[in-house]
Amino acid sequence: MSRGVRIAIAGAGFIGAVHARSARLAGGRLVGVAASSPGRSERAAAALGAERAFGSADELVASPDVDIVHICTPNHLHRPLAEAALAAGKHVICEKPLAIDATGAQALVDAAEDAGRQTAVPFVYRYYPTVREARERVRGGESGPVRIIHGNYLQDWLLRPEDDNWRVDAQLGGASRAFADIGSHWCDLAEFVTGHRITRVCARMLTAMPERARAASRAAFERGGEAGETREVGTEDAAVVQFETDGGAIGTTVISQISAGRKNQLFLEISAAEESLAFNQEEPESLWRGRREAAIVIKRDAEALSEPAARYAFLPAGHPQGYADCFDAFVAEAYAAVAAGEAPEGLPVFADGLRSARITEAVLSSARDERWIDVLAPEALALAG
């Protein structure tokens, strides 16, 4: 990517700042940011070192001075902002969930195709070298056919009724909260590593706290409760999903934002014919590989990894890499896609965001109707209508 590609970021909360850092490292010129009000945009521009504050996100996505738009707002704004950015000829990196329903995600895939622009969705866990190593072992046949895919994504930041966030509100976050927010990451990773596609789901959901305090501040990962009001909650705190894949595997995942002591425990284990592979996002420098005769821990060491995994090992072994490094690699690849006019293999794009939205709708539909639902079934896709 030539240095100086002009980028702008809509939404300047937790993840907007992560995008800003990675954008700079990838050679982007941060021409502007927009937050939820002109005053907040000014403060965000100063904090992130952007050249200017846009009056609004609508102004940002239409600006002639911008080549690539990063959309980091609450979920309900993803579709309108991405559509406007594509219509204005921008390349778009849009946060997950791509839209609050599959209809919206499909509209964005179509709009990007019509506009001929590059797209990306930050399913960044794909960029851990140990994840790539697991993927290579499956792809290369060393693991044998994948039979069982299981794991969880557990957090605790919404554990208490006084914990609040815009994600809790279905109008802002979408009908699914925990599953769309973090289950989407788990499913993307499971499919990315195994090459399987989830075809059917059977889900149960739990809203453990049907009422929560309405917080004065609803920024991500902040404690709420100061306002003393409560409100009804229609989105799930947790989901348990059983599934089948097109590769003949069965699987299960537990997704929760109310698991005390768990912060970002994305755990994925694959039981294949020759070996098991296990990855834990909170200890991403290691990949566990178990065979009948012995189990070993593969360290994130370029010398020990396959070439497709070693490519993402930026630091010498023993100096830990983490989430921010994944983000850097993801943004760099997204910008490379813009420069090349095509996405490199493995870059998560809008089509991956659409897959995720379809799985989410199947999960919602299954939990509501208490039965198995095909991921592409019309009843799953019609849910949001």
Ligand SMILES: NC(=O)c1ccc[n+]([C@@H]2O[C@H](COP(=O)([O-])OP(=O)(O)OC[C@H]3O[C@@H](n4cnc5c(N)ncnc54)[C@H](O)[C@@H]3O)[C@@H](O)[C@H]2O)c1
């Ligand atoms: N890929 C990942 O790993 C990852 C991690 C965290 C969040 N996310 C996604 O990023 C998005 C933002 O999440 P967050 O955790 O940063 O939330 P956040 O609450 O920290 O930040 C949201 C920001 O959007 C701004 N905003 C609200 N309305 C706006 C508007 N009309 N115009 C411009 N800005 C507006 C708010 O001022 C706030 O700064 C969500 O879609 C979330 O799912 C992805």
